[in-house]
Amino acid sequence: MADIQIKNLSKWYGEVLGVSNITAHIQPGVIGLLGPNGAGKSTLLKILTGQLRADTGGATIGGIPVWNRIHLYEIIGFCPDMEKFYERLTGWEFLTYMARLHGMSKSKARKTAREALHIMGLDDAIDKRIGAYSKGMRQRVKFAQAILHDPEVIFLDEPMQGMDPIGRLQTAEMIREYGRRGKTILVSSHILNEVEDMTHRILVLNHGQLLAEGDVHEIRELIEEQPRHVRILCPERRKLSNILVGCSEVQTITFGDDPGELMVQTLSPDAFYQRLPDMVMNQGLSIDQIETLDDNLESVFEYLVK
Amino acid sequence: MNGFPNTYKSINHSLFQNLMDSTSIFQIDHLIVNLGRKTILRDISAEMPQGAVGLLGPNGAGKSTLLKTMMGFLKPDKGQIKVLGRDPRREGAQVRQRIGYMPEEDTYMPGMTAVEFVSYCGMLCGLPRNEAMLRAHQALHYCGLGEARYRTVDTYSTGMRQRIKLAQALVHDPDLLFLDEPTNGLDPQGRKSMLDLIQEITRQKNISVILSSHLLHDVETVCDYVLVLFQGSVAASGRIQDLKQMAQSSYIIRIKGDMETFIDALREQGLECQPSRDSRIQVRMKEKLGTDVIFRIAHESGAQIRHMAKEEMTLKEVFASAIQQSNGDAAASEG
Amino acid sequence: MPVYRQTYSHYEGSYLPRSLAWTLIARRGILHAWRKKWFRFVLIACLFPFLVMVMRFYLAANLDVLNYFGFDPGSVRDILDIDITFYYRFLIMQSFACFIMVILTGSDLIASDRRTKALTLYLSKPITRLDYLFGKASIALFFLYLVQMIPCLTLVFLYAFFNEDWGYITGNIQLIFRIILLSHIYIVPLTALILAISSMTRSRVTATVMFCVVFFVPETFVNILRALMDESWMNPDYFTLFSLGRILEQLSPIIFKQEAPFDVHWIWYALVLSVIVGLCGLILNKQIRAVDVVK
Incomplete structure (x- = not known):
């Protein structure tokens, strides 16, 4: 188990801002690293993997500072976002070399490489040149390379880019599995609903700044200025709306197009949700469905990144 | 220009007639396509109505081969194919005249401004010069590139390249759009606005769309119909709503409060339940048992019900089960 | 007063027939080349001999002008005299301009489309591969005609014009045919070769280098072999069949009934030349496709 401590981290490229004053403490588990293009995700990943030196501040992984420490690479694995690499090697050769670089003996490196390829479902492509791999297979080899030495912390930059649906499902499951095993996995991705399937912990960057870090729903609670939209399906919606009108925490009530649909906006969701079961019980109403419409990753992301 | 025969006008008319008759964007009957010695499409049959159709399948399933056969680039070895009522084998150019193609690759024509590029594409499709210019401006505005339309395409970012690929596919007012991975490389906002745009094109502009994508969520958002290919055969096809039959009567609940006690309380009521992702x-509800019991437990335990909805199958599950099934079929037929 | 929302609207008008598509590609490419300043400069430089010749033709027809400058017309009359071999020499001189032009306009024609994968875009439009190829070839052909055949034919016309002897044209129909035939002997193989080479690469520089290699390397070898080979064993002139430059060198004098440099029947050269053009056609047929067949 290793955590990531980031403190007052900043990085410039000349006059261009990479990341600005980021402070965060990342506990083991799967964390989605989100943000628009140019938000600083790749810069942050490069600093955390020791490829770039921060201009101010710093970070430690499992207590080891990330800059210029060779031991760091024993506990981290990195799957970069790039298309081409070692086109002439076969997948197995490539992974064997990588394993050798981690200090494994020749026989152990071969065995580890074979196992990693097996985990990634690349058994058939073991002796094929990487140059002949599809996009999805390249991603798997990159992923395999990141987990060869069983690291505690894994950084994945767009690991599913270009994969087909089956590859995506399998990779997501694999990432969840590593999370369950207590590894720290930072996954950057643009596909929010896929991130939502893997984790509910996120770290959102925009313009190089940290916008939010933590549980999606907790972050949603903190965005107070946006009223909560709740969709309720209730056969007796007029009766329900009459009661809701009396509640001080309800802002607006609208009738939707679907039968029994009622849209409620509230600024104090806690009080509202607390009261709802009581009202339902007391009035003998029955409710078929409750949906909090903007309490998901997509809306949270939208509210944060404007 | 009046001296030239007005061929496409008449084609348009007969095409329209055809659509009125069949109202399908393509019909495929026992189609077999080989590439070299390899059989890519093995005896597939499908028909899709007007609207938005998702084309799904793992790598190598034959999606791009199907698209390329429909555009007349590949000649089928056997079987019948009709796109917009025409046979792309004999009338490839006429079919492509009514199609807008947005390729997956990052492509553009070098050394032109956006307006030049899009109007040139319009002219290649048979628009007169002035019309092509007008429609190029319109298409660029519509695709959100209004500000950047006098810049050369070489300087565009990935997101803008995706948009201009859509603009060049739309400029000649096609009846059918082929979109190959249109959200590739876009960030969440870019992806959302691209999907919104595609949705508007299909719902309000009456242009049919075939969307080939690896992102099931994109297909689910935009499309009404789906065609799932697997190893060159049709694994599933039809209306997405029909394919997503309700799972058993079960509810997904998200609460704020102590989960353990809530689950214990549910189990005490004899309800089968298990924690799933994202807290x-x-x-699993019993027959005729309303949701009252859940509210009663919430009332008693003081937990808040943040979400409570009948569980619906997602396209992801539809896809997974379709693939699994045809995988099993293939294994059975081989064994 | 109506209110309009800016949006996408359907096209109500009619579409032009497909037969015009290649002219669009050609027009676009010609304008694109013309836009570059350095290209215009080279083009004018290539036409410079033509301008000099126009002056010479004028002088030949108006020798009296020389009196004005204090020259004796009689002394230059022989130099300025124009016969059929003059056109031949002019065409050969301009074939060098052809070589420059074909590299400048042709090397990037298909390479640039392969670089940005624009071939897929072109072929997804209602045009055929032949339309595309014809359009692209027209761009190179246009500039080659512009520096070789058209100036030469213009000179024939100018001769008649300056001498006010229109019978010169009707009396020399054969000459006009020879000029057209000779230019095509140069222009068609050069264009076919540059297109084929351009379609095999993604970079203009590679295409240019490959073109020069195909043109000059066999020529060097042929020269070496001819120097080394013992004449008693076989006619060393047969080696010239392997060099495009030598083929053109042999064919052009024959068209103008001049003495051919090599001792091999011209039909062989014509045959090899058609094989080269045919090969280029096969390469283009293979390269210009909307489908990449992945093994």
Whole structure:
């Protein structure tokens, strides 16, 4: 188990801002690293993997500072976002070399490489040149390379880019599995609903700044200025709306197009949700469905990144 | 220009007639396509109505081969194919005249401004010069590139390249759009606005779309119909709503409060339930038992119900089960 | 007063027939080349001999002008005299301009489309591969005609014009045919070769280098072999069949009934030349496709 401590981290490229004053403490588990293009995700990943030196501040992984420490690479694995690499090697050769670089003996490196390829479902492509791999297979080899030495912390930059649906499902499951095993996995991705399937912990960057870090729903609670939209399906919606009108925490009530649909906006969701079961019980109403419409990753992301 | 025969006008008319008759964007009957010695499409049959159709399948399933056969680039070895009522084998150019193609690759024509590029594409499709210019401006505005339309395409970012690929596919007012991975490389906002745009094109502009994508969520958002290919055969096809039959009567609940006690309370009521992802609880309901019981437990335990909805199958599950099934079929037929 | 929302609207008008598509590609490419300043400069430089010749033709027809400058017309009359071999020499001189032009306009024609994968875009439009190829070839052909055949034919016309002897044209129909035939002997193989080479690469520089290699390397070898080979064993002139430059060198004098440099029947050269053009056609047929067949 290793955590990531980031403190007052900043990085410039000349006059261009990479990341600005980021402070965060990342506990083991799967964390989605989100943000628009140019938000600083790749810069942050490069600093955390020791490829770039921060201009101010710093970070430690499992207590080891990330800059210029060779031991760091024993506990981290990195799957970069790039298309081409070692086109002439076969997948197995490539992974064997990588394993050798981690200090494994020749026989152990071969065995580890074979196992990693097996985990990634690349058994058939073991002796094929990487140059002949599809996009999805390249991603798997990159992923395999990141987990060869069983690291505690894994950084994945767009690991599913270009994969087909089956590859995506399998990779997501694999990432969840590593999370369950207590590894720290930072996954950057643009596909929010896929991130939502893997984790509910996120770290959102925009313009190089940290916008939010933590549980999606907790972050949603903190965005107070946006009223909560709740969709309720209730056969007796007029009766329900009459009661809701009396509640001080309800802002607006609208009738939707679907039968029994009622849209409620509230600024104090806690009080509202607390009261709802009581009202339902007391009035003998029955409710078929409750949906909090903007309490998901997509809306949270939208509210944060404007 | 009046001296030239007005061929496409008449084609348009007969095409329209055809659509009125069949109202399908393509019909495929026992189609077999080989590439070299390899059989890519093995005896597939499908028909899709007007609207938005998702084309799904793992790598190598034959999606791009199907698209390329429909555009007349590949000649089928056997079987019948009709796109917009025409046979792309004999009338490839006429079919492509009514199609807008947005390729997956990052492509553009070098050394032109956006307006030049899009109007040139319009002219290649048979628009007169002035019309092509007008429609190029319109298409660029519509695709959100209004500000950047006098810049050369070489300087565009990935997101803008995706948009201009859509603009060049739309400029000649096609009846059918082929979109190959249109959200590739876009960030969440870019992806959302691209999907919104595609949705508007299909719902309000009456242009049919075939969307080939690896992102099931994109297909689910935009499309009404789906065609799932697997190893060159049709694994599933039809209306997405029909394919997503309700799972058993079960509810997904998300609460704020102590999950353990809530689950214990549910189990005490004899309900089968298990925690699922994202601190949700899946509850299997008994026949005729309303949701009152859940509210009663919430009332008693003081937990807040943040979400409570009948569980619906997602396209992801539809896809997974379709693939699994045809995988099993293939294994059975081989064994 | 109506209110309009800016949006996408359907096209109500009619579409032009497909037969015009290649002219669009050609027009676009010609304008694109013309836009570059350095290209215009080279083009004018290539036409410079033509301008000099126009002056010479004028002088030949108006020798009296020389009196004005204090020259004796009689002394230059022989130099300025124009016969059929003059056109031949002019065409050969301009074939060098052809070589420059074909590299400048042709090397990037298909390479640039392969670089940005624009071939897929072109072929997804209602045009055929032949339309595309014809359009692209027209761009190179246009500039080659512009520096070789058209100036030469213009000179024939100018001769008649300056001498006010229109019978010169009707009396020399054969000459006009020879000029057209000779230019095509140069222009068609050069264009076919540059297109084929351009379609095999993604970079203009590679295409240019490959073109020069195909043109000059066999020529060097042929020269070496001819120097080394013992004449008693076989006619060393047969080696010239392997060099495009030598083929053109042999064919052009024959068209103008001049003495051919090599001792091999011209039909062989014509045959090899058609094989080269045919090969280029096969390469283009293979390269210009909307489908990449992945093994």
